[in-house]
Amino acid sequence: MTDEISPELFEHLVELAAFAFDPEEAKYLRRELNNQLKAIHQLAAVPLDDDVPPASHGVPYTDQNSPPLREDRWEPCDNPDEILAQATQVEDRYFIVPDIPHTELE
Amino acid sequence: MSLMDMTARNIAEKVRRGELSAVEVVEDALERISAVDGRPGALDYGEISDEDKSKVHAFITQTKDRAYQQAQEVDRRVSAGEDPGPLAGVPITVKDIFCVKGTPSTAGSRMLANFVAPYTATPVERLEAAGAITLGKVNLDEFTYGSSSESSAFQPATRNPWHTDYVPGGSSGGSAAAVAAGEGLLSIGTDTGGSIRQPAAFCGVVGLKPTYGRVSRYGLIAFGSSLDCPGPVARNVGDAALMLSVMAGEDRCDSTAATLPVPDYLSSLDKDVRGLRIGISPDYMRIPYPDLQTGEVVVADLPEEIRDAILDAAQALADQGAEIVENVPMPNMSYGIPTYFVISRVEAASNLHRFDGVKYGYRTQSEFSDLREMYRKTRAEGFGLQPKLRILMGMYVSAAQYSEQYYQRALKVRSKIRSDFEAVFDPQGAYRLDALLTPTTPTTAFKLGDVYGDTVLMQYADQLTVPANHAGIPAISIPGGISSEGLPIGLQFQAPDYREDILFQVGHAYEQATDDADWRKIKPQVMKFVD
Known part of the structure; x- marks a missing residue:
């Protein structure tokens, strides 16, 4: 069987996911992805009539078991500084990030 | 004591x-x-x-x-x-x-x-x-x-x-x-x-x-x-x-x-x-798994000691008045893992994209020139191999060009797995189970x-x-x-x-x-x- 995820496709996914791997890690991960896809391919054999709905969750949600929608109302957070304190870099209650790659428009 | x-x-x-x-x-x-x-x-x-x-x-x-x-x-x-x-x-x-x-x-x-x-x-x-x-x-x-x-x-x-x-x-x-x-x-x-x-x-x-x-x-x-x-x-x-x-x-x-x-x-x-209907399914008493060389599904028997423990438990409950219902069909249970490989990875990838070194958690200690490089180094150093694998798979099977084949299909198979349980627990159905052992x-x-x-x-x-x-x-x-x-x-x-x-x-x-x-x-x- 040929590998569904080729080295090129793997590199593309790695770039999208914002990762970086050494060759040994890349080899392991690509092998496992391809092995998992072999298991996933069993799904192709499942007969699916047109009326089978996609299930985004198992238990049905109805008025009996789910809360009514609330008014969309702003509520203050009682410990913002504690939350901001988790960040590596904060100034004047703003999260600080390095330069964002961008292109100047003429 | x-x-x-x-x-x-x-x-x-x-x-x-x-x-x-x-x-x-x-x-x-x-x-x-x-x-x-x-x-x-x-x-x-x-x-x-x-x-x-x-x-x-x-x-x-x-x-x-x-x-x-x-x-x-x-x-x-x-x-x-x-x-x-x-x-x-x-x-x-x-x-x-x-x-x-x-x-x-x-x-x-x-x-x-x-x-x-x-x-x-x-x-x-x-x-x-x-x-x-x-x-x-x-x-x-x-x-x-x-x-x-x-x-x-x-x-x-x-x-x-x-x-x-x-x-x-x-x-x-x-x-x-x-x-x-x-x-x-x-x-x-x-x-x-x-x-x-x-x-x-x-x-x-x-x-x-x-x-x-x-x-x-x-x-x-x-x-x-x-x-x-x-x-x-x-x-x-x-x-x-x-x-x-x-x-x-x-x-x-x-x-x-x-x-x-x-x-x-x-x-x-x-x-x-007394009177509870407890089912046993042959579909849970054997172990299907994929042969990675051929891609075919191989079925192995359950270890004898585990099988015996189930049958002994059924007998113990029957002795107390429960009704044991055998041969309960759960035809879609063997698709549970392939379906999970898709759905759980898509959800995991979605949930893990938030870890970027900005608001909380790890940020790389090494040099970086811009935001993109900071993300990459942070995520490469902060996550172990298993989270990385789940993110990559989740992104792949939900990508626009593959989603119909994988993610959308898995969601439909999930409906079928649910319908197995609905059928056997249905109070008006053929099995009318209270529980499945x-x-x-x-x-x-x-x-x-x-x-x-x-x-x-x-x-x-x-x-x-x-x-x-x-x-x-x-x-x-x-x-x-x-x-x-x-x-x-x-x-x-x-x-x-x-x-x-x-x-x-x-x-x-x-x-x-x-x-x-x-x-x-x-x-x-x-x-x-x-x-």
């Missing part, structure tokens, strides 16, 4: 009556931990010594100060004549995937090693408000991604108290091992594909995956948001029932938490099983290092538990024997939506029926460290 060998209900009763102080209970729990646990999991762990290999290593963080403060408050309430709560003085541990205010909440990952939770998860808050004492945060697979607890960034990884060469299962391995070794009486875990029930089976304890939405997910570091269920790990069914009654219920912080009233689960312990796992615990790294084989450890997650129904694993190797065997009961009461009723009846069984007298290996 140590207090840690008593039931949680017993301890709470004695503390509530003032016959036992909560502080005394905490001291006993800490003594047990110091006898059996060894050093806690850490990022910089050095060599794993022979001493390490003989201990449990359930903990990442112990919260002794919190425990003593809580115990003193319980004792104060008792002396003041106030109600200290139904879990008064009961020591618990918390899987380190829950936020607990003021504690490191690491998810077993370098990515969150420095994260101190600014709030407490709803189910943990409810346990603490009911008088439970939090002993600490226990180890798990990184971000819960595994079935052996070996993938944690915090090593030594948790070991099985019954035999420390073996894994405790996962991802709630720290929870199950802690309860089995008497390091606390209860633990709160999470189950996305079997992560409470599989380690409960491997460690010889009770583990319940409640109905999806029965327990709030607020404050849980998310894996698969349509699958994740917080639930109890306990040493007996009654303690699990008590724990669920405290944790369950609606929550304004989680709109998927069901608004249905929480029944009195303890009252279901008093009901016998199956093994929890295809094998007993495996040795550390034997499976880790092979992500397909590791995932198939969950093949008997994962259908309940797709369907959303509740399921419980209870101890059902000890193998010839001295390792626990788990029985699983599954029930219709929100019918945890049936699981407690049947599980308790089985416990009563087998109370004198010889295998119940066998104790975990690490008890040799306890006087």
